[in-house]
Amino acid sequence: MATAQGxxxxxxxxxxxxxxxxxxxxxxxxxxxxxxxxxxxxxxxxAAAEQLNYVPLAAARSLAVRQHEAHxxxxxxxxxxxxxxxxxxxxxxxxxxxxxxxxxLAQGKTDLAxxxxxxxxxxxxxxVLGSAAIPVEAVASVRGNKPVILIAGDERPGVEAIGxxxxxxxxxxxxxxxxxxxxxxxxxGDPDVSPDVRDRYxxxxxxxxARGLEPAAPVRFAFKESAGAAFAERLLAGEFSADALxxxxxxxxxxxxxxxxxxxxxxxxxxxxxxxDDVMTARYVRPGLTTVRQPVQELGALAAERLHQRVTGAxxxxxxxxxxxxxxxxxxxxxxxxARHTPLQPSTVPAPAPQGK
Amino acid sequence: MATAQGxxxxxxxxxxxxxxxxxxxxxxxxxxxxxxxxxxxxxxxxAAAEQLNYVPLAAARSLAVRQHEAHxxxxxxxxxxxxxxxxxxxxxxxxxxxxxxxxxLAQGKTDLAxxxxxxxxxxxxxxVLGSAAIPVEAVASVRGNKPVILIAGDERPGVEAIGxxxxxxxxxxxxxxxxxxxxxxxxxGDPDVSPDVRDRYxxxxxxxxARGLEPAAPVRFAFKESAGAAFAERLLAGEFSADALxxxxxxxxxxxxxxxxxxxxxxxxxxxxxxxDDVMTARYVRPGLTTVRQPVQELGALAAERLHQRVTGAxxxxxxxxxxxxxxxxxxxxxxxxARHTPLQPSTVPAPAPQGK
DNA sequence: CTGTTAGCGCCTTCAT
DNA sequence: ATGAAGGCGCTAACAG
Numbered sequence: 052m053a054t055a056q057g058x059x060x061x062x063x064x065x066x067x068x069x070x071x072x073x074x075x076x077x078x079x080x081x082x083x084x085x086x087x088x089x090x091x092x093x094x095x096x097x098a099a100a101e102q103l104n105y106v107p108l109a110a111a112r113s114l115a116v117r118q119h120e121a122h123x124x125x126x127x128x129x130x131x132x133x134x135x136x137x138x139x140x141x142x143x144x145x146x147x148x149x150x151x152x153x154x155x156l157a158q159g160k161t162d163l164a165x166x167x168x169x170x171x172x173x174x175x176x177x178x179v180l181g182s183a184a185i186p187v188e189a190v191a192s193v194r195g196n197k198p199v200i201l202i203a204g205d206e207r208p209g210v211e212a213i214g215x216x217x218x219x220x221x222x223x224x225x226x227x228x229x230x231x232x233x234x235x236x237x238x239x240g241d242p243d244v245s246p247d248v249r250d251r252y253x254x255x256x257x258x259x260x261a262r263g264l265e266p267a268a269p270v271r272f273a274f275k276e277s278a279g280a281a282f283a284e285r286l287l288a289g290e291f292s293a294d295a296l297x298x299x300x301x302x303x304x305x306x307x308x309x310x311x312x313x314x315x316x317x318x319x320x321x322x323x324x325x326x327x328d329d330v331m332t333a334r335y336v337r338p339g340l341t342t343v344r345q346p347v348q349e350l351g352a353l354a355a356e357r358l359h360q361r362v363t364g365a366x367x368x369x370x371x372x373x374x375x376x377x378x379x380x381x382x383x384x385x386x387x388x389x390a391r392h393t394p395l396q397p398s399t400v401p402a403p404a405p406q407g408k
Numbered sequence: 409m410a411t412a413q414g415x416x417x418x419x420x421x422x423x424x425x426x427x428x429x430x431x432x433x434x435x436x437x438x439x440x441x442x443x444x445x446x447x448x449x450x451x452x453x454x455a456a457a458e459q460l461n462y463v464p465l466a467a468a469r470s471l472a473v474r475q476h477e478a479h480x481x482x483x484x485x486x487x488x489x490x491x492x493x494x495x496x497x498x499x500x501x502x503x504x505x506x507x508x509x510x511x512x513l514a515q516g517k518t519d520l521a522x523x524x525x526x527x528x529x530x531x532x533x534x535x536v537l538g539s540a541a542i543p544v545e546a547v548a549s550v551r552g553n554k555p556v557i558l559i560a561g562d563e564r565p566g567v568e569a570i571g572x573x574x575x576x577x578x579x580x581x582x583x584x585x586x587x588x589x590x591x592x593x594x595x596x597g598d599p600d601v602s603p604d605v606r607d608r609y610x611x612x613x614x615x616x617x618a619r620g621l622e623p624a625a626p627v628r629f630a631f632k633e634s635a636g637a638a639f640a641e642r643l644l645a646g647e648f649s650a651d652a653l654x655x656x657x658x659x660x661x662x663x664x665x666x667x668x669x670x671x672x673x674x675x676x677x678x679x680x681x682x683x684x685d686d687v688m689t690a691r692y693v694r695p696g697l698t699t700v701r702q703p704v705q706e707l708g709a710l711a712a713e714r715l716h717q718r719v720t721g722a723x724x725x726x727x728x729x730x731x732x733x734x735x736x737x738x739x740x741x742x743x744x745x746x747a748r749h750t751p752l753q754p755s756t757v758p759a760p761a762p763q764g765k
Numbered sequence: 766c767t768g769t770t771a772g773c774g775c776c777t778t779c780a781t
Numbered sequence: 782a783t784g785a786a787g788g789c790g791c792t793a794a795c796a797g
Contacts, residue, residue, distance in 0.1 A: 063774060074784045079776055089782060109530035111774030113467035114789045135492040142513050153510040156499045173466035309692045332689040335666045420790060431768045436792060446766060468790030471773045
């Protein structure tokens with residue numbers, strides 16, 4: 052199967068040096084551009100390297116430089132568009148800095164702590180999504196306490212954190228429902244599952260308090276298979292009474308919406324439903340789902356950027372960085388449909404690549 | 409900021425050996441389990457390692473073992489659920505083999521070839537998605553021609569390839585539309601963008617030929633921002649005449665469907681629309697989108713598995729491995745809605761994780 | 766069974 | 782400007 056005759060096969064700095072007729076030091080110098088080198092040897096080395104298709108072995112280089120030139124990203128899972136976008140943003144920015152990214156999914160790992168340790172041995176630092184699925188403790192015990200950026204996680208002394216705004220937008224969204232004359236709002240989602248959801252419930256509660264109302268306790272239930280459908284079922288059975296649902300995310304909102312409609316409920320007539328994330332489906336469903344858009348991709352990019360700063364010696368930002376979000380009004384909240392559908396283009400998101408595969 | 413007093417900081421095999429009062433060789437032995445070690449020293453080493461929170465540095469180990477214990481995955485982008493699922497399957501299986509996964513997204517890379525080279529220096533092998541965005545040539549020139557697994561790409565002598573079935577299911581799907589009495593079918597998507605799309609068009613064509621019909625040329629156009637909507641617009645303008653659309657993927661089908669409905673078209677009454685991938689939205693939209701489901705996650709897992717086999721010395725599978733797909737009938741093809749919505753659970757896909765973020 | 770030692774491939778002073 | 786040599790942390794013979 053081997054095709055290239057020796058070339059590239061295992062080209063080392065020695066083979067290049069030999070071919071170029073210089074010492075390995077010179078090779079290293081021209082390739083790293085560290086010290087000045089005569090134009091003559093420079094050319095020879097470049098030619099030899101080119102001919103041998105030489106690229107320094109990462110492991111050897113890492114060992115010598117004491118840097119991995121790689122960033123680690125730890126995500127709980129990969130369902131829905133949120134994580135994918137975050138990852139995309141992270142990878143893009145990391146690449147701009149010349150950093151490779153090694154990904155770790157908590158999902159299904161029996162020994163997350165071990166996996167984290169392994170990860171830590173091959174990256175200069177890691178970004179971790181703050182979620183119940185990823186205990187910060189495990190992250191803390193990482194080898195040589197490398198820099199860690201917490202994404203959408205709880206602030207902690209000593210760890211740099213970034214996230215998207217939640218409380219305010221949740222409050223705004225909730226208030227919007229009140230303005231539509233809704234009175235019995237329910238928050239669907241478990242605040243304990245992630246700081247994001249917790250903050251969304253907080254905003255939900257604040258909006259109530261601002262009107263002297265008592266917020267209903269969040270509807271938290273075991274999120275199994277068809278979480279939304281199950282809840283919708285109970286709703287249809289009359290187990291709850293509400294005229295508006297604030298769901299922790301769009302997936303939840305969408306599945307509830309769908310089942311309710313199957314059950315003959317008029318949305319938003321009988322019941323308003325809003326969510327979070329502005330996933331693709333939110334635009335295509337009828338009525339269009341009112342939701343809030345987060346700069347997820349930018350969040351990922353910021354994580355990579357901050358990580359790089361830390362790796363290159365910069366001091367950690369003391370303040371928690373919060374990225375702005377925006378409420379996206381469609382029809383599921385009770386607003387009237389726009390005369391002409393205007394495609395919503397998230398500013399930080401590039402044109403959606405269509406051609407599946 | 410540093411918390412641990414020296415422990416873990418930069419614990420090396422030497423510090424562990426010293427603490428345990430043995431030689432570094434013994435430390436290595438108990439940790440790698442290579443040779444038999446007395447229970448006594450074993451305990452001492454384990455204790456010391458534990459205390460120091462020691463984990464061998466990947467780079468050093470790699471250099472010595474001449475293995476990276478990491479798999480590379482190259483994807484064109486990360487839009488839609490397809491790539492995410494593939495990645496998920498890949499990461500999971502790779503992790504089972506104790507392999508880290510370093511991800512490379514072609515999207516936005518100005519110098520893909522360089523990125524690939526860099527990637528190749530830190531993994532034992534790589535899986536690459538076959539798409540126009542990733543020229544196989546670039547992959548071939550990778551350092552030390554490491555094992556490469558081509559996912560959903562064109563077969564090539566010397567490279568192991570795997571993929572999902574396309575031709576047959578496309579033919580089946582197309583035939584289904586014929587059975588609904590449709591006569592003027594249009595294929596929407598560019599066959600040149602990826603082997604998958606190409607094969608889908610092939611199936612589309614075969615179904616026509618089986619009926620002695622001439623398949624229409626694929627509707628390929630610049631896939632920019634709102635590809636589907638743009639096409640729908642032209643369709644509404646009467647630029648094309650058709651009573652059924654076979655779209656290259658669900659995203660495309662969905663956006664077209666949405667715009668057509670806005671334009672007053674009855675789907676499937678006036679026009680049937682079907683797609684590919686069975687994305688979440690396909691279940692929630694009305695009418696439900698008829699599509700074909702691929703074992704994407706399994707495909708990713710298989711890639712990791714095959715890669716591992718190759719890395720560990722196994723000879724490449726000669727035959728192209730094709731995973732089975734399944735046509736998922738809903739209503740957009742003209743079938744009547746099921747009396748009771750039965751949630752479709754892709755066999756290889758775990759329960760949808762709902763709690764956003 | 767255990768310690769000593771020689772690399773793995775690369776970068777980097779230190780001389781020249 | 783360039784070459785020689787040491788060392789990064791770890792594994793794997795090779796002696797004892």
